[in-house]
Amino acid sequence: xxxxxxxxxxxxxxxxxxxIEGDAGKPVLVLQHxxxxxxxxxxxxxxxxxxxxxxxxxxxxxxxxGASPPISLxxxxxxxxxxxxxxxxxxxxxLEGRDHVLxxxxxxxxxxxxxxxxxxxxxLRALVLLAPHVIVEDISIDGIRTARNAWDTTDLRRKxxxxxxxxxxxxxxxWNDSWLHPDFRKWDITEFLPLITVPVLVVQGRNDDYGxxxxxxxxxxxxxxxxxxxxxxxxxxxPQNDQTAAVLDAICDFLTEP
Numbered sequence: 001x002x003x004x005x006x007x008x009x010x011x012x013x014x015x016x017x018x019x020i021e022g023d024a025g026k027p028v029l030v031l032q033h034x035x036x037x038x039x040x041x042x043x044x045x046x047x048x049x050x051x052x053x054x055x056x057x058x059x060x061x062x063x064x065x066g067a068s069p070p071i072s073l074x075x076x077x078x079x080x081x082x083x084x085x086x087x088x089x090x091x092x093x094x095l096e097g098r099d100h101v102l103x104x105x106x107x108x109x110x111x112x113x114x115x116x117x118x119x120x121x122x123x124l125r126a127l128v129l130l131a132p133h134v135i136v137e138d139i140s141i142d143g144i145r146t147a148r149n150a151w152d153t154t155d156l157r158r159k160x161x162x163x164x165x166x167x168x169x170x171x172x173x174x175w176n177d178s179w180l181h182p183d184f185r186k187w188d189i190t191e192f193l194p195l196i197t198v199p200v201l202v203v204q205g206r207n208d209d210y211g212x213x214x215x216x217x218x219x220x221x222x223x224x225x226x227x228x229x230x231x232x233x234x235x236x237x238x239p240q241n242d243q244t245a246a247v248l249d250a251i252c253d254f255l256t257e258p
Contacts, residue, residue, distance in 0.1 A: 015062070028099070033059075117194075118192065133211055
């Protein structure tokens with residue numbers, strides 16, 4: 001599935017990817033990164049997740065991120081739907097029906113929800129959602145405006161360039177311009193929730209600058225399958241970084257439930 005040079009062939013594109021071996025009898029954990037993420041920006045979380053669960057882990061950078069191919073700007077406002085409908089199925093198909101769990105952070109969690117509530121391929125067993133979005137809140141836009149100010153006035157671009165290289169403008173502006181577009185305020189994926197029947201674990205920090213606990217409440221009320229909710233103190237928008245041990249424990253417990 002992963003080429004020797006560390007790339008994943010998907011619909012003519014060669015996406016930057018890593019595959020961490022695990023127990024062949026356990027589901028593959030397919031990680032979906034945030035709106036500014038990449039393989040390297042997951043830090044050591046994929047390795048720690050594989051060690052804790054014993055599961056194989058697949059992590060990749062979407063087009064326009066990391067060392068994956070560039071995209072044209074502006075991104076369409078449907079970019080998360082497009083990823084869930086047009087790219088993720090090609091990746092999952094390469095698992096050849098193996099059991100798998102989508103582990104998504106922020107935008108990646110939203111992509112996982114759209115995919116699971118759309119036409120998921122065989123083998124999907126569960127979702128793990130870290131700081132998911134299903135609607136746009138005022139706090140979301142405020143946080144994204146703050147990120148834009150940092151991009152314009154600080155060394156944020158240089159810091160992100162270490163992870164995205166020549167894709168740094170694709171990564172930041174493709175995400176930031178989309179969320180700040182006036183029409184994006186209408187973005188709402190709650191229609192997918194009743195169609196999701198697999199178990200779902202949702203995790204969010206109380207100090208998240210990009211969303212309130214209303215996001216988790218909407219998922220808990222509307223999802224068609226069982227939902228477990230974990231709210232963490234002293235935790236911002238990246239629970240896997242801020243409260244790594246608690247997140248790993250929760251995922252391990254979730255995956256081992258009957």
